[in-house]
Amino acid sequence: MRLSIRSLPTALLLATACTQALAAKLEDVAPYPKADSGFTRSVIRLPEQSQEDNYKVEILAGKTLEVDCNRQRLGGDLQEKNLEGWGYPFYRLDSVIGPMSTQMACPDSKGKFAFVPVVGDGYLLRYNxxxxxxIYAPKDIEVRYRVWSASASVGKAVAE
Structure with a gap:
């Protein structure tokens, strides 16, 4: 789609209306607080599944950083909070430390960029x-997610 100078105000108006509609939809569910200064509020809406107990959601918060052959990670815990008066959970990543990495020698590995996740407690959530x-996270942290599902086959342990 090609935008002209005349269609730019219309495109901006449409984008603003879409953003306001999404914010209103979130407020229809419950009055989640606005993000504090220095933080962003990320929202994940999951599709309905027939047996949601067979699914989990992994939160992948992190940054895209320059990396080498070492294993890189950031540190921080995702805290579950309770929306007062509603009982609904929301999550907060207050601080992120790092990056930390292994210390192997890496010849000629400059210039590669990769997503480096925050590792800690609280990142595997119930599917609902x-x-x-x-999720409230510092502004420089990107929030991604991955859905995990249980296998249909179940093994039986052997008593020894």
């Missing part, structure tokens, strides 16, 4: 399509 997953 009825409520959004609301």
């Amino acid at each position: 399509s009825k409520l959004p997953i609301v």
Whole structure:
């Protein structure tokens, strides 16, 4: 799609309306607080599944950093909070430390960029399509997610 100078105000108006509609939809579910200064509020809406107990959501918060052959990571815990008066959970990543890495020699490995995740407690969440997953994280942290599902086959342990 090609935008002309005349269509730019219309495109901006449409983008603003879409953003306001998404914010209103979040507020319809529950009055989640606005993000504090220096933080962003990320929202994940999950599709309905027939047996949601067979699914988990892994939160992948992190940054895209220049990396080498070493294993890189950031540190921080995702804290579950309670929306007062509603009982709905939301999550907060207050501080991120690092980056930390192994210390192997890496010849000629400059200039590669990769997503480096925050590692800690609280990143594997219950799957619930009825409520959004609301995460507050520092502005420089990107929030991604991955859905995990249980296998249909179940093994049986052997008594020894």
